[in-house]
Amino acid sequence: EPEVTQTPSHQVTQMGQEVILRCVPISNHLYFYWYRQILGQKVEFLVSFYNNEISEKSEIFDDQFSVERPDGSNFTLKIRSTKLEDSAMYFCASTYGNFNNEQFFGPGTRLTVL
């Protein structure tokens, strides 16, 4: 069964460093998402991406964040200068249609900012 994959599973970084989280969505999916979950809290929407551009973003997704689909298979989230409060689990999701469709979640990347 096709699945969303994410790498790395755990990333530890120093405050102020740049990190890139990688995702490979399901191959025939067209809509891609990043969510984050701070430990013990709810899942929060960050950004949605379609046709090589951002279609929606939350207030969390400020200028420090960017997304890219560099090669038609990977979907990346970059945080330019990490802060302590960026420590969270980051989930990538993908879906074929843009709403009323199941979103398939990847296993997540745990980001720890020291």
Next chain:
Amino acid sequence: QQPVQSPQAVILREGEDAVINCSSSKALYSVHWYRQKHGEAPVFLMILLKGGEQKGHDKISASFNEKKQQSSLYLTASQLSYSGTYFCGTEIIPNPDKLIFGTGTRLQVFP
């Protein structure tokens, strides 16, 4: 905009039933239900699209009210494997291009 889930936590013995509610102040395109085990990704359970809809599989079912602002998840004859945190994810009219998740309901099933 964030949907409100209730209760926050439920403790059950195996075989008991539970109901988890998800309420939105705005009309919804859809409600998605997910279960998340500790340290894992959310796992999709089901999606409801139409007002008045009810659907389910095995002993887990859900309903969506006519106004499309409330959904309930029904867990009957609970099993140990049902333990986890349940989230409703909502697509809100008129901006459906994202899931807005509720605060979650932690369910623990004991033998």
